[in-house]
Amino acid sequence: DAKTTQPTSMDCAEGRAANLPCNHSTISGNEYVYWYRQIHSQGPQYIIHGLKNNETNEMASLIITEDRKSSTLILPHATLRDTAVYYCIVRTSGTDKLIFGTGTRLQVFP
């Protein structure tokens, strides 16, 4: 599975967009990009995933660069409840394993 690189931590003001970057320069053609988040002492929560097209759902948007070597998760209007660790994961199609790194700790402040 391709490895991902994320910043250790980020801050965001409440109501602003939070843009969380992820590098996955060794990603191959059949590998999906997944985003999960984990609020302290809870189980991770699925946010969104994509292969090469940009994706949007009720929680967030996922922007994947044309060369697929990086992506950005966008929370359009961050709230205090979005404070969590966000994990960017690359998964090979047809496998069931998600390899979690250490993620980005997002702190949303008032």
Added chain:
Amino acid sequence: DGGITQSPKYLFRKEGQNVTLSCEQNLNHDAMYWYRQDPGQGLRLIYYSQIVNDFQKGDIAEGYSVSREKKESFPLTVTSAQKNPTAFYLCASSRVDLTNEQFFGPGTRLTVL
């Protein structure tokens, strides 16, 4: 309500004792997973199962055992052979398809004294 339950939330055991963590899901998912999380770290896969009566080792299976006798249940036993069992244990389930969105339980925090 559909979901995954893990019990108990906190568990204390003496060193040298085996302990079994429960995980139950009513989502009708075929696949189930066990992860371990240490402080400040990401999740590491212990075991996973894609179908009843079958399971595979993950990246850190040593000192652990599982069973999958029913689709809804995937208990994890932490044996005395596990050198550092104190950790946060998370169970997840998913459909076996291209999406593989995994749904996680609330976790069990195991402390071995």
